[in-house]
Structure formats: structure tokens, C-alpha cells
Amino acid sequence: MSTLFNHSFDTVTDILDALEAGSVSSVEITKACLDAIAALDSTLHGYLDVNGRALQEAQQADERRRGGEPGSLLGVPIAIKDILCVRGMRTTCGSRMLEQFVPPYDATVVSRLRQAGAVILGKTNLDEFAMGSSTENSAFGPSRNPWDPQRVPGGSSGGSAVVVAACEAPAALGTDTGGSIRQPASLCGITGLKPTYGRVSRSGLVAFASSLDQAGPMAHTAQDCARLLGVMAGRDEADSTSLDAPVPDYVAALKGGVRGLRLGIPSEFLDGLDSAVRTCVESAIKTLCELGAEVRELSLPALKAALPAYYVIAPAEASSNLARYDGTRYGLRVDGPDVIRMFKETRHAGFGPEVKRRVLIGTYALSAGYYDAYYVKAQKVRTLVRRDFDRAFAEVDALVGPATPQTAFRIGEKTDDPLSMYLSDVYTIAVNLAGVCGLVVPCGFSGGLPVGLQFIGPPLAEDRLLRIGHTFQQHTPYHQQRPDLEALTRWQAV
């Protein structure tokens, strides 16, 4: 089987070392990924499309390397969540609405990856327009969790988490509006970073909730995430909310350990937590203590209101953003006798149930008579959430806790109950409301399923979170575990 299956190296860092040493070529690595995709993806469905030009791009990367050109990701294949525009490749957002949409430009993060020499492997599956926590809302069918294919990989960046966990790509880009990088990273046993709002350009990221959306890296290790973030981050003239702050050398910042670092556990995060998940999280926190971190429990009372506030704000922004899908300029059109009929029938046929639900919630929350009661109220509660984080970060350097209340659930288990699905993001959502950063790293297993540990930091403290994650990974084996890929090639749905 392929190089990646042998686990001789499947991280970005190991691949870069081997490429630099000349012991392997980008073409060989890319071929190995394509072989893994051929062997596994009919079962896992992590990809919606594979880049037909991937090997050519790899060949170009090899030529650039031979020519002595620099490039911090030169020759590294990377998968892209199918909500980020890649010029010339279909960008569906997991929706019938955009099934045939081919963007005329690259998202800024994609063009930055290309400039750094990355090879684009393909586009990964997601919940429609990133609305969901399981990929079951994809119009093209769910992805499966490589640790147990009867279970969901989480979402909405579930496809990206799957392809990294199953070694169908050494790294992937995801996006996170309420936990969509961190929750699937946790459920699939990989590392995922939601950067500070504005750290990474949103240009070319199809808008879901513009004040919350942020793209970030998903990989096996914090070190790999540091490499990707260094390429992705920074001011972009095409996104007026992108921050002008200098981009530190995130890889250099990994060194230094956690001695003397003050970590806080939000007591609100221990409510409703599955006991096996709690055991893993507590044991991970103990490890951090042994490494010299000082841990204390503290309270952020407004966290309890974060989930309902989010489910007002995100659908409100979504209902406005998704108004553009009306069958006029791009995407699906269903003809009607007049323009309004065309709009209504196009949107009826093009959107799936969860998108319709959120468009309706958002429209209601923004409609005359309800705007103050729901939308403004939620934005005020959002201020309370921010203040709680500000207060916490005056006392501690970062927060630590679970990423999700339970491990991966079964496909179909929550699809009839939207509220219970929403609750799977209960520990991740507040981070987006406050615009701060969050990192998830694998911290153990419960019943053979991965458990994730979440770190939350103040604005622009990605370097600190990555250092904590890296230190943890230097002393624990969980990020090195891989699912039984050989068994997956023989797996059949019952």
C-alpha cells in the first residue's frame, strides 16, 4: 500500500524534512495521497472532488525545489474545505444550489498556500454552507468517521477532519463559525485551530455568518498547524476585517514549554460532560500540571447563554448572506413565471432542510417587531460573553477544557432533533462570539473513539496556544495514533 499507509511519515513536518533531504519527491507524496483516496474514500467520503491537476502541481513543486526556489510548504499536498474558492474547481458548499459553481478566483488563503508551494489535493465534504455538526447536512451524503464508519466525523469541516485522520492528506483547511474546525478535529482525533477573528482573510470563503467565520488549519500536530497558519495569516486588502497585526514565526514560538503558564478551567465546561470524556480531559490537565502549568478553576457565567445567542446571531447573518442565492447571477435556477416565483422556487429546490431552518430562524429574528427582542438581545449577550473572556484572560494565560460533550455519535442519531445537534457545539461556540482563538488537540480515547482537549486564548495568542499544544504533544502519544486503515479498505455498510 501507499507510503502514507506505512505511517513512515504522514505529517507536514516529516514530509518537508524528507523533501528537503531529497529522500522523496512531491510527486511520490501526492501519489501516496491519491492512492489512499482511491483505497478509502469510497467508504469515508471525505472528498467531494479530487484535483485532476494534483500530480502536475506536484511536478511543478519538485521542479521549483530543484531550481532552489523557497516555499515553506513547497510540495506538500493539502485538502481544502469545499467552501473556500479554488479557481477552476467546483465549489459546492455541500449544496445543490452551487453544485455546478466554478469560482473564477482563488480564496486568499488558497492563493497564499499556492505561493508557499502547496499542492491542492481536492475539495472536502461539509454540512451545507457549513451549517451543521456532522456532515449529515451535505447535499452529497455524509462523511464517515475513520475510527468507526458507523459514526459521524463531526462538522461542519467533517470532510477535512476525515481526510487528515485517514491519511488521505497530511493537512487540510477548515472553517469555523461555531466550532466547525474544533468539533470535527476532536471527533476524528486530529489537531485543529480556529484563529482569532481577522487573523486570516475571509476573501473567497463563502459567507455563512460574516462576524463569526474564520478559516484555519487542520493537521495531525500543533507543529503542522503552526506551519500552515504562518502562511495563511496576515492582512489582506480584499478583506476589510483582516487584522494588520504582524504575523509571528509560529514554528519558532513552539519552543519554551508551559512552565509557569496559568491555565483556567471554566467550571461551566464541566456541566453535562460525558464521564469518560471528563476522565480523559482531567488526565490531560494533570499532564499539563506535571509539565509545570498552574491550573485553577474559574467561572464564566455568560457561557451558558452563548449557545442560544449564537443560534440567533449566526442564522440572522446567514439569512442575509444567503439572500444572494436567488437564481440570477450564479448557481441553481428554477424558472418561474415572474422573478419572485423564480427566487422562491430556486431556493426551495436548492437549499436543504437545515439551511431552510436557519434562514427561517434568521429571517424571523430580524423581522419587524422581533429585531430587538432576539437579534439585539443576542448581540448584547455576546458582549457579556466577551467581557467574561476579558476578565478570565486578566487572570490566566489560556483556558483549557473539553472540546465536545461526547465522542462521535452515530450517523442518524441526531438528525431529527436540531436542538440536540446544536448542543454538540456547546463548548466551542463562545470562542467565535468573542472572536478569540481556540485550539483542539487529541487527548485520549473512550471506547475506541478519540477525545479532544480545547485551549482558548485571548486575541492573537495563537502562538501561545500552539506552544501549549505542541508541549502537550511532545509528552503524549494520542496525536500519533491512526485508525485501522487496512480494515477500512474492507469495510462495508450493513
Next chain:
Amino acid sequence: MTVDRLDIEHVAHLARLDLTDGERATMGTQLLQILDYFELLRQFDTDEIEATFQVVPVFNRMRDDVEGLCLPHQEALANAPQSEEGCFRVPRIL
């Protein structure tokens, strides 16, 4: 405020969204449950609190008024469901 009924037809019209009878029934019930869940927000006193619409300060930024590269006409229309004479074609409006 507790919501015991919701004019889903009106909301769907505002959203320019057709719903089947089945969708109206299921989503009507689900939306009421979700709105009910939003009542949790009332437990938090926000009388003196400013709303946060954006977490970063956002300013309009004007670029210099000089001609730059933009998307060629043909590419901009490439994804259009129907186009004619360089325009997006839609059913008659008036």
C-alpha cells in the same frame, strides 16, 4: 416573550422561500422549540449593555481611485444560469 404560534408562511415569504406542506408542519414545530430555547437569553440582564455587532473595529477603507484589474466580463457571466448580450437574463419584472 413566549411564542406559541408562528406565522411560518409570512416568514417564508420574507425569506423568498417556498415550503411544502410537510416542511411547513415540521419546521413550524422545530422553530417553536428553537425559539423557546432562546428564552434562556432573558435570564441575563442586558439593560445597561451595549451590543457587540463586530469583535474587531471595522472601518470603511477607500482605495485610490485608479483603474485596476477586474474580472473579465465573460468570466463574470460564466456561472450565470442565463445571460444575453452581456447581461444576466431574468423573467420579466414589469
